[in-house]
Structure formats: C-alpha cells, structure tokens
Amino acid sequence: MLSILKTGDCLSVVPQLQQKSRLAYLDPPFFTGGRQESTTRDGKKKYSYDDRWNTLDEYLEFIQERLLVVKKALHDGGSVIYHCDWRTSHHARVLLESIWGREGFKAEIIWTYKRWSNSKRGLMPAHQTLLWLAGSEDYVFNQAFDEYSPTTNVDQLLQLRTRDDRNKSVYAADANGEILPNGKKPGVPLSDVWDIPYLNPKAKERVGYPTQKPVALLSRVVELFSNEGDWVLDPFCGSGTTLVAAALLNRNAVGIDTSPEAVALAKSRVASPEVSHSRVLELGRDSYRRKDNLEHLAGLDVTPVYRNRAIDAVLQEGHLGLPVLFRVQRPGESIAELHTRMLAAVQKKRARVGFIVETCWSTQSEMFLNESPLVQVVKAPAIEVTRCLEKLDVA
Secondary structure, three states, rough: EEEEEEEHHHHHHHHOOOOOEEEEEEOOOOOOOEEEEEOOOOOOOOEEEEEEOOOHHHHHHHHHHHHHHHHHOOOEEEEEEEEEEOOOOOHHHHHHHHHHHHHEEEEEEEEEEEOOOOOOOOOOEEEEEEEEEEEOOOOOOOOOEEEEOOOEEEHHEEEEEEEEOOOOOOEOEEEOOOOOOOOOOOOOOOOEEEEEOOOOOOOOOOOOOOOOOHHHHHHHHHHHHOOOEEEEEEOOOOOOOOHHHHHOOOOOOOOEEHHHHHHHHHHHOOOOOOOOHHHHHOHHHHHHOHHHHHHHHHOOOOOOOOOOOOEEEEEOOEEOOOEEEEEEOOOOOOHOOOOOOHHHHHHHHHHHHHHHEEEOOOHHHHHOOOOOOOOEEEEHHHHHHHHHHHHHOOO
16 A cells, blocks of 8 residues: 655645545644644654634635645545534534535534543533535445444344334234344444544654544544545645554555655654554443442542552542542452552652552451551451451350
C-alpha cells in the first residue's frame, strides 16, 4: 500500500492529485482563536499551528474553498468525514450541505470520551463531532456491530418474529406450531455515538502533536467508509494518524499539511506505526470497576478509585479537610504489603489517614496496630463476627 505525503496548502495541492479517493477525512483548525502548541514527551521538540482568525466569515471562507477542491478529488460516491467541535459544528453542516446537497448528509457522529475535569463554570466538553456526507448512494459502508447490552434478552432475539392479524409482533411458528429460529445474531449495529478514549499523556502512540487524534478513532473511520486498496485523503494530516490507520488497514493514503515538521513526523509514524491498546475499547469501562471489594465499605459515603493498586476508595467528605483512603484486602495479599503501599499513598496524597480493611483472618494485623497513626487496620464485618463467636464459644 502507498502512503504519499505532501507539504503545502491543500487548496493548491489537492487539484494536482492523480488519484480519486473513496474517503476524505478532514480535521481542520477548530476556530479556537489561539495558537495550538504541544511538546514531545522528552521536551526536546515542539509542534504548533496557528488557529487565529479575524472573523468567523474569514474562517468559513477558508474551509469552503478547501472543501470544494476536496469534493473534486473524490469518487462520485466518495464519503467525506468532517471533524469539528461545538464552536463550528452547526456552521460546518450548513456549509457541507451547500456543497454536497442536503440529500448528501448521512449522519452526525458523536465521538465521546472521558477527560480530566476543569474549573470552567458550566458543562465540561466531552465530545467532538464527525459529519458524514456522500456524493451519491454509491458510497462505501462496511457495517459494524457492537455487543448487546447486558439488559437485552438475547435469547428472545434468537426466535423469529412476525406480525399477526392485529399487526402485533409475535413469535413465528411452523405448521406444527414450533417456534422458528432467527439465525445467528451478529450484535447491535454500530450507533452514531462512539465511545473511544482520548489519548492520555502517557499513551504509546502519542507523539506530542497538538490535537492528535487516536489511531482507534481513525481506524474506525477508515474501516467503515473505504475498502482495502482504496485511496484515502487527509488534507489537514497533522501528525499523520489517518495515514497510520490507512496503512494498517491496507488502504492507500495521501496526506497534506502546510507544516514541514508535521509532514516529517507523519512520514516517521507511517514507517514505524505505534498503536496504543485500550482496555476501555477491548473490555469496556466496567472492566475497571471492582465492585466485589467495595461491598466491605457499605454504609460509608465513598468514591471508588479504579486504577490505583494502593487505594480502592476515598471518603467523600474527607476528614478535617484532608482525604481519607481505603484499601480492601484481597485473597493472597498480606497486611504487611498493604500497609507499606497505604503508608506511601497517604504520604503522597497528604491524606489524613488510610484504612486497610482486613478480610482474611490472621494474627499479622496485630503487628501494625501501633506502627503508624497514618494507617489503620480494621476488621471486615465477617472477620469481626467470627472473632466474637469464637469468644462466645470459649465463654
């Protein structure tokens, strides 16, 4: 598969392309009004681009001119995916429909993700928008499926349904009254809301380019709206994520950017692609939840902590303005190792105290009763009840 990278303004470069693309993905400046900058993890290189405009009209004229040349570079049934956010999504749809026609609009895709909180007064932005349009009904769409919801009665879906004389949905049956099977069920058709994690600062694939998008997001776009061997066009390619996804999925791709540094970075990524493996995508967000341990904290107003080996939860209100930490003992864990971890966590978080909930009976916890006031070992109710019953037996 070929990956072609060109430096320059897509307005002048796209008309020179010999290839007709099946898919164009555009991730242009978002009209933020500032200069976007980011530094590599080692701090040795900085990437940036300017997103400052005199007026909204100036920005929209810039986008319109480039959309028009992109449309000419697509197959008649080619798809365009336009990436934007709350600042211009409504303007972008009007602009796109003026070029592709209202009938060309196919879907508004919401990319949702969890991000760190901020102090802004109001709702925290946690999604971006991908507008999908196509030049004709001859567009490529490779249907994908999600798993069924845990609340779905999958067993009922295995039975064929039909309509009775009252137009009510009923199970279909053969001449002998036997329920007819409905065949293999692939899952739920992919919706227009995509929960794909945002790139965290330590992600393997992060290269330090501002507004870098995850390969997982672009892989889904490329896989849905093109076939193997097709050409994919990215006229604002930045760090080259689209080209990485295209290469991994056996598509040809053309990337264009005005920044020579961005083009050089994209070339290096295509030559040696890095992809972060997301546990959220592979196993779902519930894979982080440890509900089996939190049952020992019932009755306490706590907030669970899912990604810390030393802490299971924190007390909602804290104590004297400081955090209060909890860790529940699991089978095979010693109080000694938990005590060491908790003490370090208390000191690092500047907590008031850390509680270890002992769930496996041993005499080891007695050694730590007076070890440090910063860490307290308490018995789980099951342990405490067992001890009380033993005392009654002796009495």
